[in-house]
Amino acid sequence: GIVIVLDNAGIHLGALTVFAGSVGVGVGFGLKNIASxxxxxxxxxxxxPITIGDRIEVAGITGQVKQIRARSTVIMTNDGxxxxxxxxxxxxxPVTNWTYSDPRVRFRVPVGVAYGSDVNKxxxxxxxxxxxxPATLNDPPANAYLEKFGNSTIDFELIAWSEKMSYKPRRFKSELNFLIEKHLREAGIEIPNPQRDLHIRDGVIKVKTVSEPETGERSEA
Structure with a gap:
């Protein structure tokens, strides 16, 4: 009876079946994501694997875990x-948990000094x-390594461990850089600009001076 009524009303059962199937597929995908x-x-x-207060990185997002809810987790970034x-x-x-088993985090700060510097100093x-x-830990102790001889600098890497600053890595590195500049300056150690030395073995280099073109309009004779 219902089929006859729908047919008389101009509603084809085949179209209704396709529509119902499409709705069912959409609802199925939605429920699948919710269930997942x-x-x-x-x-x-x-x-x-994560707990409230952990500093993590997942799907390109870095921050501190604030809430773990039934279907989602709230992460607070350093930008608030x-x-x-x-x-x-x-x-x-993949999930990076900076404080999963140990709140201590190792920070690496690259530093380049001028050639001729006393590497021990x-x-x-x-x-x-x-x-x-004040946030640097004594255990493990801070250390510095001579990494390589670069084009313009002797390259070191400072290693420092911290527990408190794992939530503010950018601030910690910035404050370390200020202290590094201070201690190197007090020790008379130069942080050079990139430079290249040109050695001429023989021959002559011709130098030509090019004058700048005159500006302004010339009056016609």
């Missing part, structure tokens, strides 16, 4: 922006700069 995020949330709570991340991202994407100055910062 919900199950991922349960896995996060059970396995605890709350990012809502679907929980399934923590299951199917450079190392001592870098370590002293790291130790002066």
């Amino acid at each position: 995020n919900f199950i991922s949330g349960l896995l996060i709570l059970a396995e605890r 922006i709350a990012m809502i991340v679907p929980n399934e991202k923590f299951i199917d994407s 450079v190392r001592d100055a870098l370590i002293a700069a790291a130790r002066e910062h």
